[in-house]
Amino acid sequence: MSDVMSEVRTEELMIAVIARMLSGLSHVAVGAASPIPGSAALLARELSGGTLRVTLLGRTSNPTFTDGARELFDCAAQGRIDAFFLSGVQIDGQANINLVSIGDPDKPKARFPGSFGSAYLYYIVPRVILFRQEHTARTLVSKVDYVSAPGVSEENLYRPGGPHALVTGRCLFEFIKDKERFLLKSLHPGQTVEDIKRETGFDFDMPEGSGVPNTEPPEPDWLKLIRGPVGEEIREVYPEFATRMFGSS
Amino acid sequence: MTAVLTSAAEIAAKIPDGALLALPPEYAPCSMEGIRALVRRGARNLRLLGVPQFGIQAELLIGAGCVSEIETAAVTLGEHGLAPRFTDAIKHQKITMRDTTCPAIHAALQASEKGVPFMPLRGLIGSDILARRDDWHVADNPFGENDPIVYLPAIKPDATLFHGAKGDVHGNVWIGLRRELMVMAHASKAAYVTVEKIVDGDLLSDPQTAAGTIPGLYISAIAKAHKGAWPLGVPHYYERDNEHLSHYAELARTQEGFDAYLDEWVTSRTAAE
Numbered sequence: 253m254s255d256v257m258s259e260v261r262t263e264e265l266m267i268a269v270i271a272r273m274l275s276g277l278s279h280v281a282v283g284a285a286s287p288i289p290g291s292a293a294l295l296a297r298e299l300s301g302g303t304l305r306v307t308l309l310g311r312t313s314n315p316t317f318t319d320g321a322r323e324l325f326d327c328a329a330q331g332r333i334d335a336f337f338l339s340g341v342q343i344d345g346q347a348n349i350n351l352v353s354i355g356d357p358d359k360p361k362a363r364f365p366g367s368f369g370s371a372y373l374y375y376i377v378p379r380v381i382l383f384r385q386e387h388t389a390r391t392l393v394s395k396v397d398y399v400s401a402p403g404v405s406e407e408n409l410y411r412p413g414g415p416h417a418l419v420t421g422r423c424l425f426e427f428i429k430d431k432e433r434f435l436l437k438s439l440h441p442g443q444t445v446e447d448i449k450r451e452t453g454f455d456f457d458m459p460e461g462s463g464v465p466n467t468e469p470p471e472p473d474w475l476k477l478i479r480g481p482v483g484e485e486i487r488e489v490y491p492e493f494a495t496r497m498f499g500s501s
Numbered sequence: 502m503t504a505v506l507t508s509a510a511e512i513a514a515k516i517p518d519g520a521l522l523a524l525p526p527e528y529a530p531c532s533m534e535g536i537r538a539l540v541r542r543g544a545r546n547l548r549l550l551g552v553p554q555f556g557i558q559a560e561l562l563i564g565a566g567c568v569s570e571i572e573t574a575a576v577t578l579g580e581h582g583l584a585p586r587f588t589d590a591i592k593h594q595k596i597t598m599r600d601t602t603c604p605a606i607h608a609a610l611q612a613s614e615k616g617v618p619f620m621p622l623r624g625l626i627g628s629d630i631l632a633r634r635d636d637w638h639v640a641d642n643p644f645g646e647n648d649p650i651v652y653l654p655a656i657k658p659d660a661t662l663f664h665g666a667k668g669d670v671h672g673n674v675w676i677g678l679r680r681e682l683m684v685m686a687h688a689s690k691a692a693y694v695t696v697e698k699i700v701d702g703d704l705l706s707d708p709q710t711a712a713g714t715i716p717g718l719y720i721s722a723i724a725k726a727h728k729g730a731w732p733l734g735v736p737h738y739y740e741r742d743n744e745h746l747s748h749y750a751e752l753a754r755t756q757e758g759f760d761a762y763l764d765e766w767v768t769s770r771t772a773a774e
Contacts, residue, residue: 284554285577310528312736320680321526321553322611325604329623351575352600353591357633363591365583366575368554371602371631372624402627408647409626491743492580 260469262385262421263288263497264478265440268470269419270337270381271295274304277334277379281307281324284368287486287493289337289383294482295474307333310489325369328376331412335379338370342396343382345454346432347403347415349374350396357398367400374401377413382427387420389453404432423448424467425456433457438467503672504722505699510771512693512724513538516547516660519569523550523610523658523689524558527579527733527741529679530664531558532695534729537767540565550658551576552610552685553603557733557749560586561767563596564759572599572656574606581743581750586759600630605653607681612655613688625651661689664730665723666738668696672717673704677736686719695726697738 270292274280280297282290290308297304307316309324317323327333340349341364351367353360374380384391405411415427418434422443425434434456436448445464458464470478479498487494487501494501506512512535516522525531536558539547544567549559551573559576562568564586576587590596605622612620619638625631626639626649642648663682665674674694676682686692692715704714732742732749752758 284575285579312528315678318678318680320678320682320684321529322604322607322681322684325607352629357629359594360592363583363588365577366554366573366600367602367628367630368575369603371628372604372622375624399627399629399632401624405627408649410623410648410650490580 260475261497262440264470264475265467266383266385266419266421267292267295267478268474269424269467270383271299271474272468273379273381273417274335275299277304279305279307279333280335281309281328281333281377282337283309283373285339285365286337286383287490288385289381290489291478291482291486294485295477298477298482299474308489313488325372328373333377335381335416336373336377337381337383338374338401339382339384340391340396340400342391342393343384343418344393344396344403345434345456347382347418347427347434348396348399349382349401349403350398351400352398354397370401373413374415375405375409375411375413379416380413381416382418383420384418385421387422388451392420392451393453403427404429422451428457431457435459436464438465440467441469503717503720505670505672506722506724508724509534509538509695509726509729510541512662512695512722513542513544515691515693515722516544516662518545518547520659521548521550523552523661523685524555525552525663525679525682525685526554527556528736529676529682530666530730530735531733532662532664532693532726532729533558533731533733534726535662535664535693535695536561539567540763540767543567549573550606550656552681553606555587556584557746560584560749560753561763563587563590564753564756565763568596570597570599572601572606574601574603578746578750581746585750585753589756600633602630606656607684609653609656610684610688612653613657614684617655619652619654621650621652623650656688658685658689660691660693661685662693664726664735665694665696666735667698667700667704668694668723669700669702669704671703671705672720672723674715674720674723675704675710675713676715677713679736683715686715691721692719694720694723695729696723697725697727697729697735699723699725
């Protein structure tokens with residue numbers, strides 16, 4: 253690993269991993285509390301030569317929408333959004349996500365903000381990418397305490413969308429819909445399969461053949477974009493994140 | 502006719518205890534001056550509807566003991582962290598929370614706009630949000646086969662309260678792109694608005710402003726409140742005061758800290774300065 257690459261932060265690696273999954277799409281929307289996916293979407297737009305349209309919730313300059321807060325959901329319902337991002341205080345092995353509480357929801361041990369648009373967009377948007385930087389047995393659990401939105405549904409339910417992958421601070425999982433399970437796809441620098449097994453509360457599948465590949469690091473020119481124009485653009489919606497990652501404007 | 506009032510306090514006096522009150526997201530202008538006036542008048546048992554999510558508006562009202570119920574898709578201080586008074590109130594069961602998802606709120610308000618009793622919505626089936634809502638129904642699509650869908654009852658708020666960059670003497674309020682405010686005004690029995698300024702003339706007479714204007718037909722009362730969204734922002738007018746919000750988040754970790762915040766920034770003052 254070169255010196256330049258060793259300085260890649262986990263967030264930057266996650267941005268690059270997510271950006272790769274957005275290649276070739278037309279319209280990507282980014283919801284609340286999503287600075288890493290937001291940066292990834294802006295990076296993917298830069299790499300697309302401007303063909304990818306990015307909608308960032310909370311942004312006031314250069315709006316994509318003109319019909320208020322409902323338009324994101326109506327636009328998704330019309331099939332005009334190709335990818336979206338969700339996280340969870342807990343995510344389980346069937347890709348169920350919990351954004352609400354730990355313990356009994358009536359007397360929770362911990363309460364979190366709430367489900368936002370997940371209980372709709374998870375069903376509707378074809379490629380939903382899950383992200384959670386903290387990869388521990390506390391966040392990646394065998395069964396979530398509260399289902400904000402389920403990873404899979406009955407056959408008869410209208411569900412053009414669903415989970416595509418899970419990006420963490422340690423690795424990339426792909427979601428295999430037929431098996432209703434995650435497949436370990438690649439390991440971030442310094443991680444072993446044993447690390448992932450120890451830090452993951454759910455069972456997952458291993459790739460066939462020899463070993464698990466390493467996660468591809470961001471290209472040097474991607475890093476320049478992330479730390480340059482992408483960082484400045486994400487600052488409008490996520491000033492604290494941008495300052496922590498890239499310094500003051 | 503829209504009443505043109507002189508202060509946010511007069512607006513707050515029109516919102517009765519126990520009202521179902523619809524409030525906007527932080528990216529649309531919020532009437533923080535109206536919220537502070539509700540705290541000052543000692544409002545009680547408000548039932549809040551976050552369209553679709555909440556931040557400091559709900560925090561202040563919950564922390565000050567003005568709220569009995571809340572329905573929203575999320576309560577968060579964004580980059581400043583979890584909403585501490587909301588979290589505390591849920592953990593100690595001081596308020597009733599009805600979890601929902603953003604488009605369910607928009608759809609239920611649209612039902613009221615149209616005067617129909619319910620609106621169907623995709624998604625939701627298999628979630629604990631739906632499992633814990635006995636006021637929602639799952640039924641078959643009457644035009645399809647074996648196609649379950651959720652029916653949401655219309656939500657008709659008693660009142661909505663928000664802020665605008667400008668209004669006029671006819672009660673028209675310019676909202677620009679923030680069309681969720683239009684839906685909230687249409688769907689609610691009464692709409693109360695504070696504005697940065699009240700302009701001469703008629704905002705509906707110029708097509709440049711008319712398209713982004715809520716007609717006075719839907720507005721019960723307006724009042725001028727300069728910097729009335731502070732510490733939140735008004736898009737293209739002034740920015741969020743992140744330093745102040747961060748200070749709030751720090752203080753509100755305890756009820757004592759929150760009470761000190763209220764003393765300094767809300768109850769000891771009478772109106773926007």
